[in-house]
Amino acid sequence: MARFHALPVAAVDRLTDDSVALTFTVPPELAEEYRHAPGQHLALRRRADGTEIRRTYSICSPAPHTEAPRQLRVGVRLVEGGAFSTYALKEINVGDEVEVMTPAGRFTLAPAPGLYAAIVGGSGITPVLSIVSTLLAREPKARFCLIRSDRTAASTMFLDEVADLKDRYPERLQLVTVLSREEQQAGLPSGRLDRERLTGLLPALLPVAEVAGWFLCGPFGLVQGAERALKELGVTRTRIHEEIFHVDAGTPTAPTTPAPAHSTVTARLDGRGGTWPVQDGESLLETVLRNRSDAPYACKGGVCGTCRAFLVSGEVRMDRNFALEPEETEAGYVLACQSHPATEKVELDFDR
Numbered sequence: 068m069a070r071f072h073a074l075p076v077a078a079v080d081r082l083t084d085d086s087v088a089l090t091f092t093v094p095p096e097l098a099e100e101y102r103h104a105p106g107q108h109l110a111l112r113r114r115a116d117g118t119e120i121r122r123t124y125s126i127c128s129p130a131p132h133t134e135a136p137r138q139l140r141v142g143v144r145l146v147e148g149g150a151f152s153t154y155a156l157k158e159i160n161v162g163d164e165v166e167v168m169t170p171a172g173r174f175t176l177a178p179a180p181g182l183y184a185a186i187v188g189g190s191g192i193t194p195v196l197s198i199v200s201t202l203l204a205r206e207p208k209a210r211f212c213l214i215r216s217d218r219t220a221a222s223t224m225f226l227d228e229v230a231d232l233k234d235r236y237p238e239r240l241q242l243v244t245v246l247s248r249e250e251q252q253a254g255l256p257s258g259r260l261d262r263e264r265l266t267g268l269l270p271a272l273l274p275v276a277e278v279a280g281w282f283l284c285g286p287f288g289l290v291q292g293a294e295r296a297l298k299e300l301g302v303t304r305t306r307i308h309e310e311i312f313h314v315d316a317g318t319p320t321a322p323t324t325p326a327p328a329h330s331t332v333t334a335r336l337d338g339r340g341g342t343w344p345v346q347d348g349e350s351l352l353e354t355v356l357r358n359r360s361d362a363p364y365a366c367k368g369g370v371c372g373t374c375r376a377f378l379v380s381g382e383v384r385m386d387r388n389f390a391l392e393p394e395e396t397e398a399g400y401v402l403a404c405q406s407h408p409a410t411e412k413v414e415l416d417f418d419r
């Protein structure tokens with residue numbers, strides 16, 4: 068069950084003009100709760116002036132092997148007008164306490180021998196940095212091809228950390244950088260990494276069919292283009308893992324269908340259940356939250372997956388889903404923040 072704890076900030080490192088890495092100290096008594104897999108994220112919460120803001124940020128530090136983590140580091144990029152990122156970049160100082168949820172997310176890789184690859188854009192490097200550094204440190208028979216796209220070198224997050232990894236594992240880490248708005252002295256010509264370019268580029272870079280897992284992370288357009296390119300190249304969906312960091316307001320959502328007049332949701336959460344009427348237009352998460360303030364969520368936008376619940380009975384309509392893999396929806400999982408009842412009774416289990 069996801070929980071928030073106030074963790075002290077041990078370091079605030081400026082990465083670029085518009086991004087920082089925040090390091091939190093994990094006290095020994097909470098270390099087990101913050102044990103994480105490489106690629107997972109943390110939701111951060113700020114309560115001020117009667118409002119509550121939550122945002123998820125990926126962990127960039129490697130996942131410790133056997134011991135629990137003593138520190139956790141996340142990358143935060145400033146979003147224009149972003150309430151939390153502005154606070155993180157301008158106000159958070161070493162020694163402050165920040166409310167941090169226990170790790171969540173399924174964009175992860177369990178270290179195993181083989182060839183892996185990632186296509187990332189902008190801050191999408193953050194979880195992949197944890198995945199690559201954990202994999203190469205733990206599994207000597209693993210190799211990784213990291214393809215990253217940024218606007219300019221100056222706006223590239225974790226430039227030094229990635230260069231250090233390349234120095235440490237020159238044979239096992241292949242690093243390909245594309246800058247969309249700046250020519251590089253060496254490497255690929257500038258320009259966007261879209262579907263067409265990737266379809267031509269990937270077979271020239273690595274043996275596509277041998278890649279055991281593809282990790283796509285960044286803005287919706289880049290992830291969607293990369294997924295289409297991989298499908299064109301014959302990669303099966305089960306080998307593709309995606310995490311979307313930014314969804315444009317214009318991104319299509321599922322068509323709306325009228326909800327039954329009087330619906331109820333029954334939800335099980337942290338071992339306790341309840342049944343409540345769903346008010347007109349609200350999501351199932353909102354119904355549950357009105358009655359159980361401990362219901363898990365972060366983005367409320369269908370992106371982070373924190374509100375995932377198992378649909379025990381009934382049917383729901385989801386507005387949009389950028390978080391669940393097809394296997395998860397087929398297995399019966401839904402995003403509560405995007406779900407509306409399509410039957411009079413709906414039953415969710417947040418504990419499964």
Ligand code: FES
Pocket residue numbers: 363364365366367368369370371372373374375390402403404405
């Ligand atoms: S709260 Fe992020 S997907 Fe529902």
